[in-house]
Amino acid sequence: MQRRELLKFFSLVPMAGSAALIPGAAAMAAPPPGRRRNLFKELGVRTFINAAGTYTAMTGSLMHDYVVDAIRSGADEFCYLDELQDKAGEKIAALVHAEAAVVTSGAFAGMTLGLAGILTGMDQRKVEQLPHLEGTGMKSEVIIQKSHNIVYNHALKNTGCKLIYVESSAELENAINEKTALLHFLNIEADKGKIQHEEWVALGRKHHIPTSIDIAADVPPVSNLWKFNDMGFSFVVISGGKAIRGPQSAGLLMGKKEIIAAARLHMPPRGFNIGRGFKVNKEEILGMYVALEKYIQRDHDKEWKRWETAIAKIEQAAGSVNGVTTSITIPPLGNVTPTLEISWDATAIKLTGKELQEKLRHGRPSIEIGGVKDNSITITVWMLKPGQEKIVARRIREELMNAR
Numbered sequence: 176m177q178r179r180e181l182l183k184f185f186s187l188v189p190m191a192g193s194a195a196l197i198p199g200a201a202a203m204a205a206p207p208p209g210r211r212r213n214l215f216k217e218l219g220v221r222t223f224i225n226a227a228g229t230y231t232a233m234t235g236s237l238m239h240d241y242v243v244d245a246i247r248s249g250a251d252e253f254c255y256l257d258e259l260q261d262k263a264g265e266k267i268a269a270l271v272h273a274e275a276a277v278v279t280s281g282a283f284a285g286m287t288l289g290l291a292g293i294l295t296g297m298d299q300r301k302v303e304q305l306p307h308l309e310g311t312g313m314k315s316e317v318i319i320q321k322s323h324n325i326v327y328n329h330a331l332k333n334t335g336c337k338l339i340y341v342e343s344s345a346e347l348e349n350a351i352n353e354k355t356a357l358l359h360f361l362n363i364e365a366d367k368g369k370i371q372h373e374e375w376v377a378l379g380r381k382h383h384i385p386t387s388i389d390i391a392a393d394v395p396p397v398s399n400l401w402k403f404n405d406m407g408f409s410f411v412v413i414s415g416g417k418a419i420r421g422p423q424s425a426g427l428l429m430g431k432k433e434i435i436a437a438a439r440l441h442m443p444p445r446g447f448n449i450g451r452g453f454k455v456n457k458e459e460i461l462g463m464y465v466a467l468e469k470y471i472q473r474d475h476d477k478e479w480k481r482w483e484t485a486i487a488k489i490e491q492a493a494g495s496v497n498g499v500t501t502s503i504t505i506p507p508l509g510n511v512t513p514t515l516e517i518s519w520d521a522t523a524i525k526l527t528g529k530e531l532q533e534k535l536r537h538g539r540p541s542i543e544i545g546g547v548k549d550n551s552i553t554i555t556v557w558m559l560k561p562g563q564e565k566i567v568a569r570r571i572r573e574e575l576m577n578a579r
């Protein structure tokens with residue numbers, strides 16, 4: 176067997192450590208990646224095909240090879256953490272049209288750190304007082320639209336600030352007082368709020384209050400990386416480990432120079448602050464930098480077409496079962512990727528969404544899906560490895576047929 180064919184063969188063998196199946200294979204040089212120690216197996220941890228999406232509970236996304244390479248090469252040397260943040264931050268800032276940027280341990284950490292920077296500025300005494308704002312002269316309130324109320328806003332409360340929810344711009348202007356530190360915006364719910372991005376920034380300018388935006392899950396489109404910096408938000412946060420497929424434990428805080436500089440007083444290597452636990456090391460910083468750079472350079476149209484082709488395959492397979500209807504939609508905001516809903520006539524197919532989820536989860540190979548309802552499920556393909564769409568298509572069709 177030629178080396179190339181052997182590698183091809185290995186990629187088709189489902190289980191790790193299958194070299195024993197091929198006579199003489201063990202004598203060959205350089206074990207292929209499939210023979211690495213399989214720690215998931217050793218620990219008895221189930222791995223699966225991710226047809227659900229970028230969920231933290233499912234470990235987010237798979238890092239691109241070039242990200243893993245960056246991490247690998249970063250692991251071989253020492254450097255000063257601050258120097259690396261300075262230099263990588265400069266490059267990142269230029270890529271996203273921001274005055275400055277810093278790699279954080281995720282978008283959530285970026286929100287806490289950005290606000291902390293606004294509250295304290297470069298005053299070390301104030302840095303050490305957070306999260307206790309009372310009697311310090313620091314501001315202590317953040318204004319947000321009611322429809323933008325999600326779990327992640329807790330990141331802002333970690334500074335000690337109170338969140339004030341408003342609906343209209345009149346209500347917002349009424350709520351502004353000498354304690355108002357920040358006007359925060361959530362992009363994924365932008366269409367549900369009465370106040371849009373430009374007006375939000377303008378209101379901040381009018382009252383001399385900084386504005387921020389959470390775009391954690393908002394690429395694609397790639398232009399969102401700079402759109403909100405260009406628009407004038409004082410700081411912007413995004414996740415590294417969603418569509419960008421950088422380290423899941425990284426993200427970006429980008430924005431005004433003074434805010435980023437002050438935010439860094441709340442980060443490692445410094446302690447005596449609220450952010451010492453939000454640690455990223457050289458590996459995440461380098462991985463995030465490379466992930467971002469390559470994400471911007473990639474052919475997004477081609478990637479989109481790949482997703483369309485893959486999802487069409489699953490749609491065809493599921494749709495060929497009698498009693499099944501399918502539709503592909505693209506969410507307008509957040510996780511913007513083709514999303515397939517498969518629903519079925521409950522009288523013809525005796526299966527609940529939950530039961531289908533369990534069957535796929537406990538089948539071989541294990542598959543995770545998203546959006547489970549009484550008689551429907553939701554699928555995305557952007558976290559699939561090439562070719563896995565065929566397995567997902569086959570398994571879903573199989574289970575739907577079995578339940579007819």
Ligand SMILES: *Cc1c(COP(=O)(O)O)cnc(C)c1O
Pocket residue numbers: 231280281282283284327363389390391392413414415416425426
């Ligand atoms: C995922 C997400 C976050 C948290 O991002 P991390 O990078 O995991 O910290 C915050 N806000 C929104 C809207 C998200 O989707």
